[in-house]
Structures are given as C-alpha cells and as structure tokens.
Amino acid sequence: MRAVAASIVVVVSAAFIHAGTAQPLRVCSDPNNLPFSNQQREGFENRIADLLARDLGTVVEYTWWAQRRGFLRSTLLAGLCDVVIGLPRDVEMARTTRPYYRSTYVFVTRKDRGLRIRSFDDAALRRLRVGVQVIGDDGANSPPAHALSRRGIISNLIGYSVYGDYTSKSPPSLIVAAVARGDVDVAAVWGPLAGYFAAAQGEPLDIVPVSPQIDGDLPQAFDVSMAVRPNDEARLAVLNRFLQRRRAAINRILDAYHVPRVPAVSGLSRTNAVSGFSRTDEAGQ
Amino acid sequence: MRATFVVSLAVLIAGCGRIDAANRRGEATPAPSTSRTSTRAAAGSGDWIRPGKDEASTRFSDLNQITRDSVRQLGPKVTFSTGYLRGHEAAPLVVNGTMYIVTPFPNVLYALDLTKPGAPVKWKYEPKPLAAAQGVACCDVVNRGAVYADGAIFFNTLDNRTVAVDASTGKPRWVVTLGDINKGETMTMAPLVVKDKVLVGNSGGEMGVRGWLTALRTGTGEIAWRAYHTGPDRDVLIGSRFKPFYSHARGTDLGIHTWPGEAWKQGGGSVWGWISYDPALNLVYYGTGNPGPWNHEQRPGDNKWTAGLFARDADTGEAVWFYHSDPHDLFDYDDVNESVLVDLSIGGAMRKVLLRPNRDGYLYVIDRTTGEALSADPFVHVTSTQGIDLKRGRPIENEAKKPVLGKVVHQICPAAPGGKDWQPSAYSPRTGYLYIPANNLCMDFEALEANYIAGTPYVGANVRMYAGPGGNRGEFIAWDPVARRKVWSIKEQFPVWSGVVVTGGDVAFYGTMDGWFKAVDARTGEQLWRFKTGSGIVGQPISYLGPDGRQYIAILSGVGGWSGAVVAGDLDTRDGTAALGFANAMTDLPQATSKGGTLYIFGLP
Numbered sequence: 001m002r003a004v005a006a007s008i009v010v011v012v013s014a015a016f017i018h019a020g021t022a023q024p025l026r027v028c029s030d031p032n033n034l035p036f037s038n039q040q041r042e043g044f045e046n047r048i049a050d051l052l053a054r055d056l057g058t059v060v061e062y063t064w065w066a067q068r069r070g071f072l073r074s075t076l077l078a079g080l081c082d083v084v085i086g087l088p089r090d091v092e093m094a095r096t097t098r099p100y101y102r103s104t105y106v107f108v109t110r111k112d113r114g115l116r117i118r119s120f121d122d123a124a125l126r127r128l129r130v131g132v133q134v135i136g137d138d139g140a141n142s143p144p145a146h147a148l149s150r151r152g153i154i155s156n157l158i159g160y161s162v163y164g165d166y167t168s169k170s171p172p173s174l175i176v177a178a179v180a181r182g183d184v185d186v187a188a189v190w191g192p193l194a195g196y197f198a199a200a201q202g203e204p205l206d207i208v209p210v211s212p213q214i215d216g217d218l219p220q221a222f223d224v225s226m227a228v229r230p231n232d233e234a235r236l237a238v239l240n241r242f243l244q245r246r247r248a249a250i251n252r253i254l255d256a257y258h259v260p261r262v263p264a265v266s267g268l269s270r271t272n273a274v275s276g277f278s279r280t281d282e283a284g285q
Numbered sequence: 286m287r288a289t290f291v292v293s294l295a296v297l298i299a300g301c302g303r304i305d306a307a308n309r310r311g312e313a314t315p316a317p318s319t320s321r322t323s324t325r326a327a328a329g330s331g332d333w334i335r336p337g338k339d340e341a342s343t344r345f346s347d348l349n350q351i352t353r354d355s356v357r358q359l360g361p362k363v364t365f366s367t368g369y370l371r372g373h374e375a376a377p378l379v380v381n382g383t384m385y386i387v388t389p390f391p392n393v394l395y396a397l398d399l400t401k402p403g404a405p406v407k408w409k410y411e412p413k414p415l416a417a418a419q420g421v422a423c424c425d426v427v428n429r430g431a432v433y434a435d436g437a438i439f440f441n442t443l444d445n446r447t448v449a450v451d452a453s454t455g456k457p458r459w460v461v462t463l464g465d466i467n468k469g470e471t472m473t474m475a476p477l478v479v480k481d482k483v484l485v486g487n488s489g490g491e492m493g494v495r496g497w498l499t500a501l502r503t504g505t506g507e508i509a510w511r512a513y514h515t516g517p518d519r520d521v522l523i524g525s526r527f528k529p530f531y532s533h534a535r536g537t538d539l540g541i542h543t544w545p546g547e548a549w550k551q552g553g554g555s556v557w558g559w560i561s562y563d564p565a566l567n568l569v570y571y572g573t574g575n576p577g578p579w580n581h582e583q584r585p586g587d588n589k590w591t592a593g594l595f596a597r598d599a600d601t602g603e604a605v606w607f608y609h610s611d612p613h614d615l616f617d618y619d620d621v622n623e624s625v626l627v628d629l630s631i632g633g634a635m636r637k638v639l640l641r642p643n644r645d646g647y648l649y650v651i652d653r654t655t656g657e658a659l660s661a662d663p664f665v666h667v668t669s670t671q672g673i674d675l676k677r678g679r680p681i682e683n684e685a686k687k688p689v690l691g692k693v694v695h696q697i698c699p700a701a702p703g704g705k706d707w708q709p710s711a712y713s714p715r716t717g718y719l720y721i722p723a724n725n726l727c728m729d730f731e732a733l734e735a736n737y738i739a740g741t742p743y744v745g746a747n748v749r750m751y752a753g754p755g756g757n758r759g760e761f762i763a764w765d766p767v768a769r770r771k772v773w774s775i776k777e778q779f780p781v782w783s784g785v786v787v788t789g790g791d792v793a794f795y796g797t798m799d800g801w802f803k804a805v806d807a808r809t810g811e812q813l814w815r816f817k818t819g820s821g822i823v824g825q826p827i828s829y830l831g832p833d834g835r836q837y838i839a840i841l842s843g844v845g846g847w848s849g850a851v852v853a854g855d856l857d858t859r860d861g862t863a864a865l866g867f868a869n870a871m872t873d874l875p876q877a878t879s880k881g882g883t884l885y886i887f888g889l890p
Contacts, residue, residue: 036740066417067739070854088737133741134551136469136491136578139688139730140745146690149583155545157583161493162741166417166467172739190741217691217733222742 024061028075031064035196099223103191131187144188195258331830341626344711346828349789367882372845375430376825390426408455434478441472459506486556496554510602514554531678554591558621606656644703665704700728722781748866773810784825796822818842843882
C-alpha cells in the first residue's frame with residue numbers, strides 16, 4: 001500500500017515540476033472574492049498563482065468554488081485541484097507551506113474624522129458606531145467582535161456579513177464602504193480587505209492594526225500560507241522553494257494590493273493564542 | 286404606529302379581492318372523529334395531501350387494513366430511484382391516484398401514476414434552482430415536501446422560489462421569488478395551504494437573515510401578508526388583537542427593544558418547520574428559528590420574536606398570542622417543531638391544546654386559545670435548563686451550562702439539534718399517545734478555535750456532540766400527554782431523524798439512519814416488522830388508500846440532513862466539528878449506510 005502511494009506521489013510531482021510537458025497548475029479559487037481572487041483573475045492570489053505558473057513554465061487552470069463552508073472538502077480534498085493559494089498556516093485539513101505573509105485585523109476610519117483609534121480599550125469605541133464582520137456559525141465571530149463584546153461594547157455594533165453581497169463585484173467591500181459613507185464611524189476589518197477597499201474609496205481612510213494583537217487568548221493577526229493535500233509532500237517542497245525564491249516579487253504584489261502586513265511572531269498562534277486551526281482531536285466521548 | 290399597521294393591512298386586504306371565490310379545494314374535507322381528540326385529528330380521505338396529513342398535523346391515518354397482525358406480511362410493491370444523493374426529508378403526497386415527491390436540491394417534483402403497474406412517472410417538473418444556493422444552506426440541501434390544494438402542488442425551492450404546479454399536467458401555474466441567496470436566505474420547509482393562501486417561510490438564521498412567514502394567494506402567488514419575527518410591531522403584525530398570556534411578551538416594539546442597538550435587523554427567527562391550522566379558532570400556529578448570527582453575549586435581552594411560537598389570524602396574519610419557549614436562546618434551539626392540535630381532558634375539563642416536543646427537550650402542552658403553558662415535561666435528558674416555570678412562561682436557566690467563549694462547558698443536554706429536531710411526531714386518537722422521534726445527544730462547548738471563510742480568519746467555540754446517558758443516540762418514544770409520562774420507548778443507535786405515521790390499525794412506522802424501516806405496535810412498542818432500505822431514512826412515512834382500494838405505506842429513503850451530512854456530504858468524520866459539531870457524534874454512520882434517494886411503497890400480499 002505504501003509503495004503504491006509513494007509511486008503516485010512521484011508521478012504527480014514529476015509532472016508538476018516538468019511543466020514544460022504542459023501539466024497545468026491546478027488551483028481552486030473563489031470566483032468572486034476580491035481582493036483575493038475572482039474569475040477575471042484580478043485578485044492578488046490570482047497574480048501570485050500566475051507568478052508560480054510562470055516559474056514552473058506552465059499555465060494556471062482554475063476550479064472556481066465559493067470559499068465557504070465545505071470549500072476544502074469539495075475542491076482540494078476532492079482532487080479538483082492541487083493548490084490553494086491562500087489559507088491560514090495552521091489549517092489542519094490541508095498541508096500548508098511556510099507562511100508568505102502575516103496580516104492583522106485593522107481599525108478603518110475616515111481620515112477627516114481624526115479619530116485615531118488604535119486599541120479595543122479606547123473609550124471612544126463605547127459611543128461610536130462600530131462596524132464588525134459577522135460569521136454566523138454557533139459561537140463563532142470575527143476576533144474584533146469577540147474583543148469588543150468582552151468589553152461590553154455591544155449595543156453600538158453594526159454587523160456586516162463576512163460573505164458580503166455575492167451579487168456585487170466585490171462582495172466583502174460593504175463594511176469599508178460603510179466607513180467611507182459615514183454609516184459607521186469605525187470598522188474592525190481583516191487587513192487584506194481593508195487595505196484594498198480603502199484604497200479604492202474616494203474618501204481618504206486610515207488603517208491602523210488593532211491592539212492588543214493578542215487579546216488575552218484571542219489572536220487578531222494570522223499567518224497565511226499556500227496549501228496542498230495532506231500527503232502531497234513533493235508539491236509542498238516545490239511551493240516552499242518558490243515562496244523563498246520569489247519572496248520579493250510576492251511582496252510587490254501584496255504591496256500593489258495594499259495588504260497590511262505585520263512581522264511574523266514565531267509560534268505565537270499555537271502557544272499563546274488559541275488551539276490554532278487544529279481539528280484532529282477526537283476527544284469528547 | 287397603530288395607524289400605519291391598519292393602513293398596511295387595508296392595502297393587503299384590498300389586494301386579496303382578486304381571488305375567484307369559486308376556486309375552492311375539491312378534495313375531501315376532514316371527517317369528524319370521536320374519542321378524546323379534536324375533530325381535526327382524523328381525515329376521512331385515503332389521500333395524503335399535506336405534510337401533516339390533516340391541518341392539525343396529527344400524521345394519523347385512520348386506515349386499518351394493515352393491522353398489528355397483518356403488518357408482518359408487508360412487502361415492497363414499488364421502488365423508485367429519485368436520482369439524487371442528498372438528504373431526502375420530504376413526505377410523499379397522494380392525491381387522486383397520483384403520488385408526488387419533491388427531491389432535495391435540485392428540487393425536482395415527480396408525479397407517479399399509482400393506477401398503473403409499477404407506478405410509472407407521469408411527468409416531472411424541474412425548477413432548476415441556482416446552483417449557488419447549495420453553498421448557502423446550513424445543513425445539507427434538503428426539502429421537507431409539498432402540499433396540495435385547488436388542483437395544484439405547492440412547494441419551495443432552495444433558491445427561495447415558491448412554485449405552484451398544475452397537479453394534472455406538471456406545468457407551472459406561477460412562480461414567485463421571495464428571498465435572496467446572496468443575503469443568506471434559502472427555503473427548505475413544506476408549505477401549508479389554509480383556505481385561499483399558501484404559507485411559506487425562509488431559512489438562514491445562521492446567516493443573519495431576518496426571518497418571516499409569508500402568505501401567498503393560492504391563485505396568483507401574490508403576497509397577501511408577511512410577518513417578520515424581529516423589528517417593530519407593524520412588521521411583526523402585532524396590533525390590537527395581540528394578547529399574549531405571559532407579561533414578558535407584552536409591550537410595544539419588543540422586536541426592537543429586546544435587542545441591543547440594531548442587532549434585530551439581522552436577528553434570525555426564520556421559519557423552516559411546520560405550520561398547523563385550527564379552523565374553529567381560525568388560527569395558524571408555527572414556531573420561529575434561533576436568533577443569530579450574533580453570539581449570545583452580543584445580544585443581551587429576550588431577542589423577540591425568535592425561538593418561540595406564534596398564533597396568528599389565518600386571514601390577516603395578525604398575531605394573537607406568542608409563547609416564548611427559548612428567550613435569549615443560548616443553544617441553537619430553534620422553536621420550529623410541529624404543533625399537534627388535539628383536544629384533551631386535563632384537570633377534568635376538555636381543553637383545546639397543542640402538543641409540542643421541542644428542541645429544548647420539553648414536551649409542552651399549551652392552551653391553543655390563549656397561549657398558556659399547561660405542562661412542560663422533559664422527554665429526554667435535559668441539563669441546559671432546570672425546568673420550565675409555567676407561571677412565568679419561560680425556562681429556568683442553568684448558569685453552569687451557559688456557553689462562554691474560551692471556557693470549556695461539558696455535558697450540555699440536549700445538544701444543538703435538540704431532544705427532537707424538525708422530524709415530526711404523530712398522534713393517535715386511538716391510543717392517546719404522541720409518538721416522538723427523538724435524539725439522545727449532549728454536547729461540549731470547547732475552547733476557542735480559529736477558522737477561515739471567504740478569505741477571512743475568525744474564531745469560535747469548538748462544538749462536539751456525543752451520545753447522552755445510555756450511549757444510544759436516538760429513541761422512539763410513546764408519550765402520554767395527559768398523564769405527562771413516557772409510556773414506552775425504543776432505544777436506537779442513531780438519532781431518529783425520520784418522521785412518524787401512526788394508523789387506525791394501531792401500527793406506528795418510522796425509519797432509522799442506518800436504513801431500517803420499522804413497524805411497531807402503537808400500544809406496546811413491540812417491533813412487528815422491519816425492512817432494510819437502500820440508504821438511511823430521514824424522510825416522513827405516509828399511509829394512503831391506493832386506487833385499488835388497498836392501504837399502502839410509503840417512505841423516501843436517502844440519508845442526509847444535518848445529522849446525515851457525514852454521509853450525504855462526504856464529510857471527514859475525523860473532523861469532529863464538521864456539520865456544526867454533529868460529525869463527532871456520527872463517525873460510524875458512513876459504515877452503516879451509504880447515500881442515494883429511493884421511494885419505497887409497501888403493501889400487503
């Protein structure tokens with residue numbers, strides 16, 4: 001059995017590396033989730049996939065699938081593709097590369113308001129209208145929403161679905177547009193969304209990483225990696241080499257999309273924060 | 286506020302005038318029955334035209350050719366593959382020699398000709414719902430069935446359309462779109478037709494939708510009225526006729542004031558369960574889903590009108606009373622389960638009541654005229670609350686079981702799917718028992734877990750479910766609502782996720798998630814017969830009189846739904862938190878059954 005598995009890995013990775021023989025780079029991606037990706041290939045994950053494919057001397061072949069519950073199960077793990085360009089480093093259902101960026105939740109405000117909010121402990125958060133991203137699973141929330149409700153900041157929160165309006169060109173942009181329009185005074189938004197959509201608003205917006213970055217046991221910053229199937233060691237090695245070699249080019253892409261980054265903090269998300277993205281524990285009998 | 290309410294109602298009523306009064310239902314009306322139950326309990330017709338058999342939702346068939354003796358000779362007469370693999374939760378309908386079945390997504394409606402050998406397909410209607418709707422549905426892409434009236438079959442599609450299809454030709458009479466999948470809305474419930482209106486509701490409490498019940502004109506699909514379950518009284522259709530029994534439901538605009546800030550705008554309270562109707566009182570009864578998408582600490586207050594039971598005027602939609610089963614729900618205890626309308630002798634007087642085996646694990650007996658809870662007894666192991674305070678009309682909270690983020694809370698019973706989920710019970714006026722398909726599940730809220738969706742990392746509680754005391758995950762219970770006790774029960778390995786039918790032959794039928802379709806003695810619980818179907822059963826059995834004058838029993842087999850998603854959705858059971866934590870309790874289901882939808886019709890030799 002082991003011998004069979006090993007030979008499959010060899011065949012696949014050989015085809016992957018010798019891409020001159022026209023094996024495309026098979027990527028699963030959300031067709032409508034800027035700034036990450038869309039079907040017109042306008043997202044930064046599309047750009048990074050292009051870079052990777054060029055390096056491998058091949059082209060990208062996409063499987064489009066909304067990145068919602070069941071995304072990995074229906075795509076990467078079902079064999080529809082071989083690579084997902086952006087996933088948290090600690091996701092347990094897939095094997096992830098070394099992280100290629102680390103971002104953080106940020107406070108978004110209008111520059112002309114001069115609010116200068118940096119911390120969840122800022123007293124102004126008790127009286128302002130505060131936009132947060134809402135998820136919908138039982139007990140689940142965006143880390144800033146948890147941090148605020150822990151502090152009793154509740155009645156002035158306005159929720160924006162993390163899915164956004166999927167009929168629009170940029171579903172998750174609503175929460176940032178709400179700040180620009182003045183519907184909310186401040187919003188706590190995942191950095192890559194905030195940076196990209198803030199730059200696209202006519203109104204100048206401030207973007208400030210939330211603090212504390214680890215709020216008790218709640219992480220507000222996360223490492224992002226590429227992902228392959230759990231047993232796909234050969235491909236993982238190829239991707240890790242690519243990420244190391246093309247670090248500068250990848251950073252230029254992230255800069256072009258205004259993705260706010262924070263320095264990597266080794267091991268923090270596992271040891272100091274939550275149980276990471278671990279989902280293997282079989283306890284609970 | 287009141288003025289606005291009156292004006293908007295007047296507009297709605299004016300809009301109702303277009304219906305042709307002659308366009309009335311032609312089929313048999315329920316015949317009166319005797320004994321201790323309501324006249325609504327039994328329908329004389331051998332057909333099965335609505336999900337609950339009668340408007341009282343008893344799921345009692347008075348047919349008695351199949352008896353406790355003869356049932357042992359029951360065998361399959363017809364099988365039919367639907368061609369679909371997800372959870373088959375619908376009840377088949379039988380009208381004038383034709384059987385109608387609705388599949389899970391893509392919600393194909395089949396008409397099978399029962400007058401011909403092998404029940405061949407007469408026609409099929411394919412509504413072709415948007416594929417993207419599958420990514421929105423919380424818990425498998427199920428459909429709970431259709432209803433017949435006025436020569437048409439009415440049902441909902443996952444992408445929020447209500448469809449009226451001509452029952453003879455299979456051609457659509459009208460199609461209306463009532464919600465938007467891009468806002469997290471889907472529709473999975475079976476409609477009920479009351480007089481000239483078809484009542485439908487939306488799903489998606491987890492997605493931040495604002496729940497509603499909508500009445501459509503059966504002739505045109507035009508909206509007659511819509512009642513929301515959060516927000517101002519005028520949206521909830523609360524006016525001068527609203528007389529809740531308990532004081533905590535009295536006040537102005539509680540659908541706003543029992544929420545912080547504007548949280549009510551995304552408050553949940555969807556309608557994806559069952560509706561009953563009492564023609565004497567002209568009231569419809571239905572429950573509302575859990576509040577969401579906010580965590581409970583973000584929505585201090587009672588969160589009205591979520592997770593409770595409404596009685597409304599069937600013509601105008603005006604609220605008449607509300608019973609708040611789970612104010613400020615902590616555990617995802619949607620209150621959408623069936624209301625079984627019966628008249629019972631309680632304390633020496635006949636009372637018009639409704640029976641509700643609820644998610645929270647209590648069997649409620651509620652006066653359906655006033656909304657007073659007469660009794661509420663646990664029918665499964667309950668730790669999440671310490672009982673129901675009948676004087677105040679609300680649960681007695683258990684602080685020790687309150688989920689707090691970052692804190693581990695063990696042994697919350699029942700788990701989120703409740704002592705019983707949507708799978709409907711049946712009531713026999715012959716035995717006086719309610720037959721409850723139950724879960725025996727508890728759950729732990731574990732520490733923070735990080736996750737990722739739509740490009741965005743988030744954190745939440747790690748929910749794991751497992752078998753309650755005794756180790757069995759399901760139980761089939763006969764309950765005496767007058768004596769307020771369990772009469773007998775059958776322990777089942779898996780949650781009993783099928784509906785029930787009980788017959789005039791005193792036989793009760795239900796299915797198990799590992800595919801057994803069972804007949805038991807309605808009086809003693811003795812197992813009389815069983816048949817292994819091709820897949821796990823999460824559907825609803827029916828009993829009907831065929832064109833040949835013989836009694837048949839029909840059931841859709843095809844595992845899925847929230848509990849069966851580990852098979853229907855190929856979930857990895859090593860991930861115990863998949864299917865919102867249900868996968869942990871179902872790790873052995875993939876070994877016990879495989880997916881695939883098949884109709885089975887059983888009859889005597």
